[in-house]
Amino acid sequence: MIVLEWLFLTIAPCDAAEPWQLGSQDAATPMMQGITDLHHDIFFFLILILVFVSRILVRALWHFHYQKNPIPQRIVHGTTIEILRTIFPSIIPMFIAIPSFALLYSMDEVVVDPAITIKAIGHQWYRTYEYSDYNSSDEQSLTFDSYTIPEDDLEFGQSRLLEVDNRVVVPAKTHLRIIVTPADVPHSWAVPSSGVKCDAVPGRLNQISISVQREGVYYGQCSEICGTNHAFT
Numbered sequence: 250m251i252v253l254e255w256l257f258l259t260i261a262p263c264d265a266a267e268p269w270q271l272g273s274q275d276a277a278t279p280m281m282q283g284i285t286d287l288h289h290d291i292f293f294f295l296i297l298i299l300v301f302v303s304r305i306l307v308r309a310l311w312h313f314h315y316q317k318n319p320i321p322q323r324i325v326h327g328t329t330i331e332i333l334r335t336i337f338p339s340i341i342p343m344f345i346a347i348p349s350f351a352l353l354y355s356m357d358e359v360v361v362d363p364a365i366t367i368k369a370i371g372h373q374w375y376r377t378y379e380y381s382d383y384n385s386s387d388e389q390s391l392t393f394d395s396y397t398i399p400e401d402d403l404e405f406g407q408s409r410l411l412e413v414d415n416r417v418v419v420p421a422k423t424h425l426r427i428i429v430t431p432a433d434v435p436h437s438w439a440v441p442s443s444g445v446k447c448d449a450v451p452g453r454l455n456q457i458s459i460s461v462q463r464e465g466v467y468y469g470q471c472s473e474i475c476g477t478n479h480a481f482t
Contacts, residue, residue: 281444371436
């Protein structure tokens, strides 16, 4: 039992949220990998800004103490530093904007010829999935409902409010198209490991494209407050 628990704690949480987790989940798609890389790049600039501003504040508190400079008029302002602190804050957002715009356009890119098209329909409080490519008038449509497993029925190793009775199975290393729509109120189809969050708006069909690069079990929840049992979708 101890070995199984150790294996579960070291392997399974890679694609699900962990207790006290600070960073993002392991990326399963190039989209999520790009989001993670952009986060790390922006965080690098934030650390530089924090160190620089902290040094200026400490230096100002140390040199311009009221005992050393009792008369504020004696403080001399530097023209050079004023110019630099005006130019550099305008350059830093440009370094952040260029990769972020490229990532936004790639996230909005629509695959022309996807391998599989899956339609996700949000309900209160479950989801219906439909493999649209395999539906025909002569055969029964490939459609199933996916309910969250109640907490009392969970087995050892299963995650609370994440496990479902019917999982969506998709192939790896192929382009997938997900069509999201609700059947009642607004919902949101989100899978953090895939870097996907698509709102389901009544009367509309929203479309996203993903390409899963590795095998695994990926968990997601509704990111829209859709009612009392919001956590059960």
